[in-house]
Amino acid sequence: MSTNHGESAPLAYENPQFLNSPDGRILRIMSEYTEPLARFRREQIQDTVVFFGSARFLSSEDASHVLDQLPSGADESIRKAAQASIDMARYYEDARRMAYLLSEWAAQIPARRKRFVVTTGGGPGIMEAANRGAREAGSKTIGLNIRLPFEQYPNAYITPSLNFDFHYFFMRKFWFAYLAKALVIFPGGFGTMDELFEILTLAQTQKLAKKILVVIYGRQYWDRLINFQAMIDAGAISASDLDLFKLVDSPEEGFEFLKDGLTKYHLGPDRPRRVGEVVPEIAKTNP
16 A cells, blocks of 8 residues: 655745735735734834935935035036035934934823834935934834835834835835824925825825824925915815914924824823723823
8 A cells, every 4th residue: 555645735825926926915915014013013112203205315414425526527417416415405404303302202201102103214315314313312213115126225223123114005105194193294206295195185084083293394395396375276175274284494393383283182181082091191291
């Protein structure tokens, strides 16, 4: 009697050919939900403040270095681009400063879990600046990166255990919004505007189950790009829709708006409560 056996088939969840196939897509999508969820729980992250802005802006030091290294005979267009980097570097430094102020304040909140953790898309530019400011304040900070054909590498200031890499844009967007209590929009390009208008649309149509504060930073930049009054005049939006966000021009102004709003809606007596929930001490001391 033969005792030969055929080769065992791989378990479905250990089969790379299946997991990477169209049929395995739902498992890949679910993995980009459950794996970050497990890490956020492990790292005691309760909620976040998300910073968006251009990936192309340099720090003041790096922008000055680029300009200084230009050869004397450099093309005028190259010299203008280097000078523009100097001009826009102020937004890098302002994002760094605001993230520092926010993180320093949030670290003093008496809570079991981490509150209002600075979160970015994980790349360079404004993202790096915000992660850097939070890191300099001694806080954990999150990077939700996206895998692209042109590689966007995570910046050096993300807390290693909170460094994420996504394949699906929509799952990355989910995690930007799901834990967020505030959104800070610095000058940027298509991606920045996409995130801004997506959150404003959700707020306008009352699809958010929580109050999300929206700060738009840099009136001079945004007034040149978006004419909100023209939308009102055309009847495309209501005048009251402008109350969905706050335009600010300094890190201190932005931080004070965030601190007041986060305290009121997410720490203070006005925030939604569960039945039988005890009012925390911070709500008593910071009404």
